[in-house]
Amino acid sequence: MIKIKTAEEIELMRESALIVSKTLGVLAGEVKPGVTTLHLDKIAEECIRDHGAIPGFLGLYDFPNTLCMSPNAQVVHGIPNDTPLQEGDIISIDCGALKNDFYGDHAYTFEVGEVSPEIKKLLEVTKESLYVGIREFKLGNRVGDVGYAIQKFTEDHGYGVVRELVGHGLGRKMHEDPEMPNYGKRGRGKKFVNGMVVAIEPMTNMGTHKIKQLKDGWTILTGDGLPSAHFEHDVALINGKPELLSTFKYVNEALGIITNEEDEFRQKKLQL
Template identity: 45%
Template sequence: MTIIIKDAAGIAAMREACRLASEVLDQLTPHIQPGITTLEIDRLSAEMMRAQGTTSATIGYQPPGYPPYPGHLCTSVNQVVCHGIPNDKPLKKGDIVNIDVTVIKDGWYGDNSRMFEIGEVSIAAKRLCALTFDAMWLGIDQIKPGARLGDIGHAIQKFAEGHGLSVVREFCGHGVGQKFHEDPQVLHYGKPGTGEELVPGMIFTVEPMINLGRRDIKEMPDGWTIVTKDRSLSAQWEHTVLVTPTGYEVLTLSAGSPATPDFVKGMAAAAA
């Protein structure tokens, strides 16, 4: 495992790329209403990226064994766990959708996602989105020098399973910087005190995918879209986080980001 520790210049570049990625979601938010298609959301995001001087990391992205990804972002609706391809089907009241935006600014990648509720959604859907948000933050709040990656995964898993939800295991957070995906892999389950030790200058995503039903998933024929095997709802939130000398700094925060939960403690340490 080769973890790239970012220097001051790299951290400054990542702060900008991540803020801009979050601002794309800010600008998209008022458009995400019943009747809009995910293809239109994709088109709007491309315009926003051009205006801010960034490019999409996902369009044309092609890891080994995959077809080129066709969207400027990922739009994962209801039972879609991740990598949902934008299409011309309108969103309707009661849907939930994850919008995952990764931008490139001067060669540096900013990566984040948020859940959106379309109109009035079911109590179960609202609960899933809210608990997944809290699970992400509980994981993030474990981050500090000397902690281990397993501490993050354990906090997420214990919380989610304690509320009767399940954690997808096939996909995980990842290091990010001048590449879209770097070491380390950040699992959203695990044992405390295990895994790589965290040191200042590490930057990675925390992005749990949590299902209302079982954790089993399957890939659709398009080669990208991942859905829950039992067709239950799935939710995901994602931030990119820097390990600081005293705690952590969430890089993908902007004016329109959802409020940080009251239980979060490490942010104060990060800012101190």
């Protein structure tokens, strides 16, 4: 059952989402060759707790860490470890925070040093597909409209769209209804109404859309060993339009990126 949020609850969710956004911004300045994902995990936990929240993933479904850290051919749910990142890697960092009984859930795929043009394009297309999907999260549309838009944009660039893993509703639980696939057909699925909050998160593979799982029970890999990218935003439906609760502002500042890509999804001034 879809849980509709009040205006007050959405503002509490915005606070949780922005804690995750700020944490990703801190991590953006730390991602570099030689750094371990376990070191980044410890930084993230400290940052989240310093903001009066608790890590949303730590212990959730028995997950052992604060961050899901998924380099290169890992799609999602990678477990932090002591292996140093290397020049040319990419690393998907998925982070959650719980504050005031509401979750924030937000992801970004970072370049480690200089990456190849092919990988850079994969990241650019995946990130843009996120906004393509968010544009379809509007009053009267359905789940399938978002999935179709993401799938078409991604596949038009020759990439594979992961089927088995999807976005989701968000609120007092990390995973609520509705499921938000990154593929689908227009006009299908549950209809969007004001007060819905969802996490939209394209997972795009350079090659096949097929995946496999490691024996650790968590880590998801691409079926052909080619790289995968993952970006995620928390979005509320307000006045019939999508409103970003999370932001890449802090990541962009850390990386020196100047962009207005989020402006169209801001009905309210971002509370810093």
